[in-house]
Structures are given as C-alpha cells and as structure tokens.
Amino acid sequence: MADAWPLSSFPIGFYRPRIVGTVFDGGPTIFRPGQLARVDGGGWWEMELDGSKITTQAQRQEWNALMLDAEQGVGLFEVPYLQETPEIHTARSQGAVALGATTVAIQRLSGGGGWSIGRGMVFEVDHPTVGKRAYMVKRQISNVGSVDTCEVRPTVREAFADDTPLNFINPHILMRIDDREGDAWPRFDGTWGAETSVRFVEAFGV
Structure with a gap:
C-alpha cells in the first residue's frame, strides 16, 4: 500500500x-x-x-x-514519528473503539505495572483500510489496574476491535x-x- x-x-x-x-x-x-x-x-x-x-x-x-x-x-x-528515546513497551486496546472516537482504553502489556500512559505519548494503530495512523495522548481519564483510559488526538480514523495492538515503539x-x-x-x-x-x-x- x-x-x-x-x-x-x-x-x-x-x-x-x-x-x-x-x-x-x-x-x-x-x-x-x-x-x-x-x-x-x-x-x-x-x-x-x-x-x-x-x-x-x-x-x-x-x-x-x-x-x-x-x-x-x-x-x-x-x-x-521519531522519538529521542523510543518506548520499549507493548500495549493493546481494551474494548472496541469507534470511528471518530476521542478516547481509547489502553491495556499495558510488557512492563506490567512498571510503566504508565503519559500525556504526549504517541502510539500507532495499523488500521485494515486506512493504514498506519498515529495518536497522541492528551490526558489520562482513568486508571484501573493495567488499563488506562485516555483522551487522544486526532480523532480515531477507523474503528478497531478489542485486543488491537497499539504500537508505542515505532509509530508511523x-x-x-x-x-x-x-x-x-x-x-x-x-x-x-x-x-x-x-x-x-x-x-x-x-
């Protein structure tokens, strides 16, 4: 593509x-x-x-x-999207996310409770139709265990399913x-x- x-x-x-x-x-x-x-x-x-x-x-x-x-x-x-020190952690979506959404529930995987989703962090979703898109965390809304619900920008470009990989390591x-x-x-x-x-x-x- x-x-x-x-x-x-x-x-x-x-x-x-x-x-x-x-x-x-x-x-x-x-x-x-x-x-x-x-x-x-x-x-x-x-x-x-x-x-x-x-x-x-x-x-x-x-x-x-x-x-x-x-x-x-x-x-x-x-x-x-270049970063001075690339992130090394992996994550996935917790629950489905709709087209145009501004919030994403993010389940932290590698690193367990040793890392959190912070303001200004960027992750990629490789959407099936519109390809690789990056989203920046505006703020954390809530935290429950290993799941951070975050407000993001820009708006979600294409709906994606529960358990979709979220690439914090090398977003494109x-x-x-x-x-x-x-x-x-x-x-x-x-x-x-x-x-x-x-x-x-x-x-x-x-």
Whole structure:
C-alpha cells in the first residue's frame, strides 16, 4: 500500500511533527486536507523533515525516484514519528473503539505495572483500510489496574476491535508529500551537492 520513507538513506537535520487543524491559541482553525469530514474536530498530522544532504549521484537518483513515487501528492508513504528515546513497551486496546472516537482504553502489556500512559505519548494503530495512523495522548481519564483510559488526538480514523495492538515503539503515519511549489526537488550547487526539505500531510481518501 505504501513504502516507508527512507530515513536511513536521507538522515535529517531538523524534524517537526505536529497536529494542526485544532485551535491551540484562540486563533482560527486552518483546514488543509480536502477531506474535512474525516478530520472534523480532531485535526490531522503534518510533518517536516529538513536538512537531508544529497552528495552522490546514487542519492540524487534515489531522491528523483522518490519524487516520482510521490506523484504530485498522490503517492503514499509511511513516515515515522521519531522519538529521542523510543518506548520499549507493548500495549493493546481494551474494548472496541469507534470511528471518530476521542478516547481509547489502553491495556499495558510488557512492563506490567512498571510503566504508565503519559500525556504526549504517541502510539500507532495499523488500521485494515486506512493504514498506519498515529495518536497522541492528551490526558489520562482513568486508571484501573493495567488499563488506562485516555483522551487522544486526532480523532480515531477507523474503528478497531478489542485486543488491537497499539504500537508505542515505532509509530508511523500514512502521509503524502505536500509540495505545491515543487520545493522538494533539490537545488544543487556547483559541486552537485544539495540540502533538501520535504513536508508531509496525513493522507485521506486512501
């Protein structure tokens, strides 16, 4: 369905993940994706990967191929949500979760009672139809034993069943390149070197 964005081939210098489309500062909500019904009230992910250096012809050719894969916003990529210290714990859903939900009951597995679900933590659900989506914990609502019921953003993209794995270790998001001005195509200097930046927006209508 989608290829993973090759960070190992193009390490980044700067990284900016964010959830947009919700009001944080009293200002107006900005809507970028066209399929607003899927994101109404919960925002969507955008991600900027900056500072990747291209120094060899092989890298130039691989980058060209990635731009062709992107197909002017049609191509899909699984983009990782990076963490300074990746989580090592596993979890699953406790009970079914509906499309558009803003709360998820999370059963902690590995680590038992030695870890808890905290504000700002991010996990992935690999949905059967809309693919890999990431959710950020806004707050913990309740805790009963190994189950934390949490408010999350953005809203749940597709209903999922009880006992669905929740990936806190290496979350990914299904995204498209947002490059209306063609800036993702690199500008080379006299030595055929370039530094690239690419911006992604969460994919809808997949």
